[in-house]
Amino acid sequence: MLSTTEGYMTPDGRQIGGVVMEMKNITLKFGGVTAIEDISFDIHEGEIRAIIGPNGAGKSSMLNVISGFYIPQQGEVFFRGAKRAQLKPFEVARQGIARTFQNIALFEGMSVLDNVMTGRLTHMKAGIISQSLWRGPAEREETENREICERVIDFLEIQSIRKTPVSRLPYGLKKRVELARALASEPKLLLLDEPMAGMNVEEKEDMSRFILDVNDEFGTTIALIEHDMGVVMDLSDRVVVMDYGKKIGDGTPNEVRNNQAVIDAYLGVSHD
Amino acid sequence: MPEQLFFTIEVILNGLMAGVLYSLVALGFVLIYKASGIFNYAQGVMALFAAMTLVGIMEGRIPFAHLINAILGTKIHHFGWHVNAVLALILTMGVMLLLAWLVQKVIFKHLVNQEGIILFMATIGLAYFLEGVGDLMWGGDIKMLDVGIPQGLNLWIDETTYNMFDYGFFIDNLDIYATVIAAILVFVLVGFSQYTKQGRAMRAVADDHQAALSVGVSLNFIWIMVWTLAGFVALVAGIVWGTKSGVQFSLSLIALKALPVLMLGGFTSIPGAIVGGLIIGVGEKLFEFAVGPLIGGATENWFAYVLALLFLVFRPQGLFGEKIIERV
Amino acid sequence: MLYREAGDFSTTYREDNQTFPIRFDRYRYYAVMLIAFLVIPFFVNDYWVNAIFLPFLIYSIAALGLNILTGYCGQVSLGTGGFMAVGAYAVYKLMTAFPDISVLIHIVLAGGVTALVGILFGLPSLRIKGFYLAVATLAAQFFLVWVFNRIPWFYNYSASGQINAPERTFLGFTVTGAETKAWVAYLVCLVFVTISAIVARNMTRGALGRSWMAIRDMDIAAEIIGVNPLKAKLSAFAISSFFVGISGALYFSVYLGAVEVGEVFGINKSFLVLFMIIIGGLGSVFGSFIGAAFLVLLPVLLKNVLVGYFGWQTDVAAHLEFMIIGGLIVWFLIVEPHGLAQLWRLGKEKLRMWPFPY
Numbered sequence: 024m025l026s027t028t029e030g031y032m033t034p035d036g037r038q039i040g041g042v043v044m045e046m047k048n049i050t051l052k053f054g055g056v057t058a059i060e061d062i063s064f065d066i067h068e069g070e071i072r073a074i075i076g077p078n079g080a081g082k083s084s085m086l087n088v089i090s091g092f093y094i095p096q097q098g099e100v101f102f103r104g105a106k107r108a109q110l111k112p113f114e115v116a117r118q119g120i121a122r123t124f125q126n127i128a129l130f131e132g133m134s135v136l137d138n139v140m141t142g143r144l145t146h147m148k149a150g151i152i153s154q155s156l157w158r159g160p161a162e163r164e165e166t167e168n169r170e171i172c173e174r175v176i177d178f179l180e181i182q183s184i185r186k187t188p189v190s191r192l193p194y195g196l197k198k199r200v201e202l203a204r205a206l207a208s209e210p211k212l213l214l215l216d217e218p219m220a221g222m223n224v225e226e227k228e229d230m231s232r233f234i235l236d237v238n239d240e241f242g243t244t245i246a247l248i249e250h251d252m253g254v255v256m257d258l259s260d261r262v263v264v265m266d267y268g269k270k271i272g273d274g275t276p277n278e279v280r281n282n283q284a285v286i287d288a289y290l291g292v293s294h295d
Numbered sequence: 296m297p298e299q300l301f302f303t304i305e306v307i308l309n310g311l312m313a314g315v316l317y318s319l320v321a322l323g324f325v326l327i328y329k330a331s332g333i334f335n336y337a338q339g340v341m342a343l344f345a346a347m348t349l350v351g352i353m354e355g356r357i358p359f360a361h362l363i364n365a366i367l368g369t370k371i372h373h374f375g376w377h378v379n380a381v382l383a384l385i386l387t388m389g390v391m392l393l394l395a396w397l398v399q400k401v402i403f404k405h406l407v408n409q410e411g412i413i414l415f416m417a418t419i420g421l422a423y424f425l426e427g428v429g430d431l432m433w434g435g436d437i438k439m440l441d442v443g444i445p446q447g448l449n450l451w452i453d454e455t456t457y458n459m460f461d462y463g464f465f466i467d468n469l470d471i472y473a474t475v476i477a478a479i480l481v482f483v484l485v486g487f488s489q490y491t492k493q494g495r496a497m498r499a500v501a502d503d504h505q506a507a508l509s510v511g512v513s514l515n516f517i518w519i520m521v522w523t524l525a526g527f528v529a530l531v532a533g534i535v536w537g538t539k540s541g542v543q544f545s546l547s548l549i550a551l552k553a554l555p556v557l558m559l560g561g562f563t564s565i566p567g568a569i570v571g572g573l574i575i576g577v578g579e580k581l582f583e584f585a586v587g588p589l590i591g592g593a594t595e596n597w598f599a600y601v602l603a604l605l606f607l608v609f610r611p612q613g614l615f616g617e618k619i620i621e622r623v
Numbered sequence: 624m625l626y627r628e629a630g631d632f633s634t635t636y637r638e639d640n641q642t643f644p645i646r647f648d649r650y651r652y653y654a655v656m657l658i659a660f661l662v663i664p665f666f667v668n669d670y671w672v673n674a675i676f677l678p679f680l681i682y683s684i685a686a687l688g689l690n691i692l693t694g695y696c697g698q699v700s701l702g703t704g705g706f707m708a709v710g711a712y713a714v715y716k717l718m719t720a721f722p723d724i725s726v727l728i729h730i731v732l733a734g735g736v737t738a739l740v741g742i743l744f745g746l747p748s749l750r751i752k753g754f755y756l757a758v759a760t761l762a763a764q765f766f767l768v769w770v771f772n773r774i775p776w777f778y779n780y781s782a783s784g785q786i787n788a789p790e791r792t793f794l795g796f797t798v799t800g801a802e803t804k805a806w807v808a809y810l811v812c813l814v815f816v817t818i819s820a821i822v823a824r825n826m827t828r829g830a831l832g833r834s835w836m837a838i839r840d841m842d843i844a845a846e847i848i849g850v851n852p853l854k855a856k857l858s859a860f861a862i863s864s865f866f867v868g869i870s871g872a873l874y875f876s877v878y879l880g881a882v883e884v885g886e887v888f889g890i891n892k893s894f895l896v897l898f899m900i901i902i903g904g905l906g907s908v909f910g911s912f913i914g915a916a917f918l919v920l921l922p923v924l925l926k927n928v929l930v931g932y933f934g935w936q937t938d939v940a941a942h943l944e945f946m947i948i949g950g951l952i953v954w955f956l957i958v959e960p961h962g963l964a965q966l967w968r969l970g971k972e973k974l975r976m977w978p979f980p981y
Contacts, residue, residue, distance in 0.1 A: 090847055116849030128844035130837050132906065141837050145849035147830040151858070157825040162637070165829060169636040204848065334754045362943075365935040405957045412699055415754045416901060417956045419894060424949025430942040551890075554758045562755075591773035600762035604747055607759065611750045 030067065033260050040068030042101075043244050044089065044212060049098035051084055058084040059095065060268045066212065071238055072246045073255045076265035077288065082248045083125060085265065086214050089246065090122050091115030103211070117145045119211035123201045123218060125248075131190040135200050138189055139176060142207030143168040175206045178240075179233060195226040199233070206237060213237070215247035219254055227251065231258060256280065264288070301462040306584045307577055312470040314576020316535060319477040320553035321560065321568035322484060323528035328562045329501040330521040333403065333414045337422035339550020341394075341526060344429040346533030346542045348390050350440050351433040352383040358432045380442045384530075391526030399519045426547065435544075440537035444472050473535040480531055484524070485565055493520060501563070555603035560614050567615035575599045642824055659813060664806040672805035677878045679919045680812040681870050686899040686911035687823045688866025693897070694905035695827055696859035697839025698748055702760035704892035705767035706864050708884050709737040710871025712777050715786045718799075718876065719779060726791040726798055730815070730872045737868020738861040740767075745860025749853055752842070764890055771884040785883050788876045799876045808877050815873060819866055824908050826862065835859050836906070867896075898948060902955055904964030913963045921947070 030040045044066040051059040059081045066072045074082045087093040088100070091112045100107040102118060110118070121142065130138050147168060149161035176182055179199050184192065189200060198218065205213055218234065219227045231254060237243050249255045255262065256276040264272035264285045272278075272285040279285055320338060327335045335341075351358065355374040364370060378386070402421065406414055445468045457463035488494035499507040500517045508514060536546050556575050560567025579598045587594045633639035643649040667676065685703060693699050713733035718726060744763040748756050771777050778786050790800030796807045826832055834855040837845035846852050875882045882888075895918060903914020922944055929940040959965055 092843075092847055111851075112846045113849050113851045116847060122847060124844060128841050128847075130840035130845070132840045133833070133836050137833055137836070141833050141845070141848060141850070144830055144834055144837075149830065151826075151831065151862075154829045154831050155822040155826050157829070161825075161829055165640060166636045169640075173636075208849065361936065361939050365933070365939050402953055402957070409956075412697075412753055412757070413956055413960060415699070415757065416897070417953050419897070420901075420949045420952025420956065422949065423894075423945050423952065427942045427945030427947075427949060431939065431946065435938055435942065551761070554761065558755060558758055593769065593773065597762065597765035597769050600759075600765055604759045604762045607751050607755060608747050611755070 033070075037069065039070045039260065042066070043068045043103060044246075045101040046085075046089070047099045047101065049085075049088055049095045049100070051081075051088060051093055051095045057268050059088065059265075061098075062265070062268075062270045063098075064263045064270065064273055066244060066246055067261075068244055069238070069242050070244060070260040071234070071258055072244075073259035073262045074246065074248050074265060075250075075252070075255055075262055079267075080265040081268040082265055083216060086122065086216050086246070086248055089212075090120055090214055113145075116208070119208075120214065121205035121208045121210035121212075122214035123198070123205050123216055125216040125220060127194075127197045127201055129189045129197055129201055129204070132188070134186050134188055135181060135192070135203075136172065136176070136185045138200055139172045139203045139207045140168065142175075142204040143172060145208055171209070172203075172207050175203050178236070179203045179206070195222055195229075198222070198226075198230065202230075202233060202237075206241075206243075209241075210243060213243050213245045215245060215249075217248050217250060219249060219251055227254060234258060297460070298462065301460060301464070303581075303584070305464050305466075306580050308464070308466065309470070310577035310580030311573055312466075312474045312576070313580065314573035315474045315477045316532065316549075316572075317552050317556050317576055318569045318572025319480060319528060319535075320532050320549050321556040321572055322481060322565065323525040323532070324553060324557055325562065325565055325568045326484070326521050326528070327525050330497050331403070331500075331518050332411055333418060334411060334562065335525065336415060336418040336550065337425055338525065338529060338553065339547040340422040340425045340429070341391075341529035342533035342536065342549060343542070343544070343547040344394075344425050344533075345387060345391055345526065345530035346440060346537035346546060347429045347433045347438065349383055349387045349442070349530070349534065350438040350537070350542050352386050353378050353380060353442075354438075356433055361434060362431055384442070387530060388527060391530060392523050395519050395522030395526050398522055399515065403518065404515070422547070422550075426544075438537075438542040440534065440542050442534060442538065444469055444534075444538050446538065469535070469539055473539075476531060476535065480528065481565075481569060484528075487524075488565070493517075497521060552599065555599035558603035558607055561612060564615035571614060575602065578602055640828070642828070656817070660810075664810055667806055667809060669805045672809050673878075674923055675919060676809050677812055679916050680809075680816045681873045681878055682896065682899060682915040682919060683816050683912050684819050684870035684873070685867050685896045686903065686915045687819055687908065688863045688870065689896050690900045690903075690905065690907070690911045691823060691827065691835070691866070692859050692863035694900055694907065694910075695832060695839060696835040696856065696863075697842075698745075698856065698859060699754070699757040699897075700760040700863070701757055701890070701893045701897065702744065702763035702767070703867055703896040704888040704890055705764040706737050706741060706867040707871030707874060707892060708767055708771055708888035709740050709864075710734060710868030711875035711882055711888065712771050712786065712884075713737065713868065714872035714876050715788070716777070716779075718789055718791060722789070722791075725793055726876065727793055727811070730869055730876065733872040734865040734869040737871070738865040741860045741864025741867075742857050745857050745864075748856045748860065761890070764893055768884055768888060771888075783883075785881055786875065787881045788879075791876075799880065801880065803877070811877055812873055815869060819869065820908060820912075823866070823911075827908065831855075831858060839906075898952055900962070901952055902962055904962030905960065907961065907964035909967070910962050910964030913967070917963065918948070 030038060032038055042065045046065070047063050049059055049062050050057070062085070074085055076082050084093060088095050091110050091114070094109060102120075130141065133141075147164050149159075149164050153159045153161040176185060179202060181196065181199055181203060184196065189197065192200065202215075202218070215234070219230050222230065234245065234247070235258065238245055247259070259276060261275055262273070262279045263270060264279055264282070266288040271288055272282040274282070320342065323338045323341075324335055327333050355376040355378060357363070357371050357374055360372050398421065402417060403414070406417060447468055449466050449468045449471060452466050453463040488497055496507070496512045497517055497520065499510070499512055500514060504514060532549060533542070533546065536549055540546075556568060556571040559574060560569075560571025579595045582598050583592070583594050633644060638644070643652055685707060689700060689703050710733045713736040714729050717729040717732055721729070744760065747759050751759060772784065778784055781787075788799045790802060791798055793811070797803050798807060798811055827835070834845070834850045837848070837850050838852060838855045842852060845855070871888070874887075879887065899914035899918050900911055901914070902917055903912065904910025925940055925944050925947070926937070929935045929943065930937055955962055
């Protein structure tokens with residue numbers, strides 16, 4: 024296993040930085056059900072980190088812990104060197120953690136542009152008076168943030184649907200808009216919850232390309248959950264494997280692929 | 296000071312009996328909500344409509360007489376016959392069945408899978424519509440309803456308690472009957488939903504529409520059935536309230552009394568509706584008795600709401616509701 | 624053929640963010656404003672102002688307010704009548720306590736008072752959602768009406784329990800009281816409506832509006848992407864109540880002049896305003912206006928046609944009105960949940976392409 028404090032160099036020659044986020048002995052329970060049991064792992068700056076596991080392994084719960092939606096009963100979360108206090112989800116977002124959702128959670132009543140602009144809300148500070156008059160800081164902010172959003176829209180190639188209501192878009196595009204909304208906030212850590220669920224091969228290829236490009240061009244740290252093993256192994260630098268709420272493997276795709284516990288639990292017979 | 300104590304007990308007893316009626320109305324809400332996710336604001340107006348129809352049929356009024364007179368210039372009002380209470384009751388139940396069918400066919404068939412709050416607003420629209428129809432059909436006057444339930448002070452209780460405690464409890468016969476009727480109805484409904492095939496289907500639908508569909512439960516049938524049941528509950532509530540204070544617009548406001556009961560008991564819980572009703576009934580009578588005179592009286596208008604509101608702030612799922620686990 | 628956007632390009636984000644990006648819309652808006660301010664005041668008589676214009680303008684403000692809360696932020700309120708009452712009683716107390724200060728300032732202050740009350744009753748929205756909240760707002764409705772009915776301080780211990788607007792002037796014109804000229808009342812309300820609409824439009828198209836809509840469309844996701852639900856919901860309650868309070872203040876001081884709280888600001892008022900935004904269009908500033916116009920005009924029309932022309936009894940017409948309103952609500956919710964404003968928008972989109980739709 025790799026050292027968890029220092030940076031490292033990936034096989035394709037990208038320099039990965041130090042630890043950005045560290046989860047220490049996280050345990051999460053719902054009533055009597057233990058969703059996550061004593062899991063620790065870290066995420067390095069600039070890497071693509073995958074969390075995999077069979078259904079019900081606790082992957083989504085893990086992501087929800089990272090994004091502050093669930094508060095674990097035990098364990099500590101360190102973000103950028105400091106222990107994270109019990110924060111509300113929106114405060115976590117303000118620290119620079121953005122995410123997408125497994126079952127698309129776009130704001131259906133708004134246009135694509137407005138959805139992407141909501142990603143900038145954490146950066147908009149104009150007061151109520153200024154907003155109600157549409158003068159001064161409010162107008163300036165609106166234009167500045169619009170420019171950032173337009174860059175993201177360009178990047179993800181969704182210019183033509185900018186003013187379309189989200190509810191009219193097909194599934195694949197919705198996923199992309201969701202990514203745009205998360206990117207618009209210029210996150211330090213981007214969480215992707217099954218970014219390729221329910222997509223056909225071409226859409227998956229597009230999405231993989233976008234994920235790699237995001238990581239490459241903006242240097243964004245990405246943590247993702249995915250079911251498609253091929254995609255995970257191709258995309259990610261390091262992989263955490265979960266099963267029944269426990270961590271059973273952690274390392275580079277190659278290490279994980281050869282880990283006996285992982286093979287038993289997940290990849291299993293197909294590797295015979 | 297035993298006098299004061301007895302008086303308090305009397306207030307509590309009256310509160311309990313009022314509470315049973317609140318529970319009854321609340322039950323109508325719970326039935327529909329559980330099976331279809333519709334929070335039926337029109338429940339109160341349904342009670343009014345049912346009572347109006349009952350009176351109208353008993354007195355042999357011609358439906359829409361005012362409208363017909365206005366359009367054709369005629370002067371018709373009555374058929375000139377009187378219908379026996381039992382027959383009228385059966386006919387009214389038929390009308391409520393028809394209403395349930397229409398409501399499902401015309402409105403909620405088209406609103407399947409809409410958000411709860413849209414459905415709620417649709418029932419507010421339905422309430423207005425039904426109020427207009429009721430008035431247009433049977434006239435907007437205050438009607439007396441008498442189906443043979445005795446009214447007035449129960450002398451036996453008054454005398455017995457007077458002999459025992461030197462203090463006669465004032466309890467109205469109508470309240471006693473109403474309590475008994477409501478209690479029976481509650482038992483019947485609970486029994487129906489627990490032990491019959493249709494009841495089981497109803498609970499299945501409440502749990503999961505799709506799953507119920509997949510095992511061959513007809514959603515349409517179940518929804519018409521719950522609306523009919525709610526219609527019957529409304530009819531009973533309408534009879535009791537109508538006997539008490541006449542059939543008039545204010546009768547529809549009992550729905551407003553039942554809402555805080557629901558907030559307290561949880562929208563999906565039958566025991567919640569019963570216990571919530573009792574708590575609100577006793578609570579508002581006691582509050583009015585103890586605090587009302589100090590702050591100007593008529594606190595019954597809002598006490599239930601404020602109580603339910605405060606309660607909800609601390610326990611959002613209500614007394615018996617399940618804890619809400621949010622997911623993304 | 625006039626209605627075209629071809630050749631009408633936005634070259635800056637600022638231009639693209641305008642309220643009326645299409646030139647034709649912009650000119651029509653200027654024309655409407657001109658007529659409203661410079662033409663109508665010279666032609667109106669008492670009947671038109673009192674039966675149509677004042678109720679329309681005042682309800683428009685209330686509908687705008689409720690639309691911010693319900694249409695934009697998704698929090699259904701059934702307490703509008705109660706909040707209008709707060710505005711009315713606040714302006715009454717202010718007018719009688721500080722007679723030297725301009726009544727127009729009092730009206731704005733009354734909005735502020737209502738905003739505070741709105742925040743107070745909005746607090747439960749942080750814990751409860753959907754129709755639990757809708758029912759909770761009924762608590763505001765009943766409690767507020769009771770307070771104004773039963774606590775004599777609010778109606779200055781008057782024997783009747785009513786409040787009566789004293790006569791006040793602005794720039795030498797009587798604004799409140801029996802001597803008010805119809806066109807003055809009209810203009811006062813029009814000014815308030817115009818400012819309210821501009822403010823509402825600005826708020827809903829910017830950051831605040833987006834945080835409201837995010838809460839409305841998916842509150843959990845909104846919180847996770849960084850919307851502070853406390854701030855979003857309470858600001859919606861405050862701003863909504865501010866508008867509703869102003870409309871209540873105008874309704875009492877400029878329009879009615881005397882108010883008995885249970886009659887004027889009862890629960891029916893709450894429903895009326897709710898119906899306006901459902902029929903006009905949830906989440907649309909323009910819709911608030913059409914909704915208000917529609918529900919102000921409908922009874923006048925029905926009365927004139929059925930009672931005035933056909934000679935029906937008034938109560939039959941009134942019952943029919945109930946049926947029609949109820950039926951329309953259901954119809955709109957089924958067919959066009961975004962109300963008349965959406966129909967208007969669709970019509971415009973068609974017109975834009977006409978006569979070559981592809």
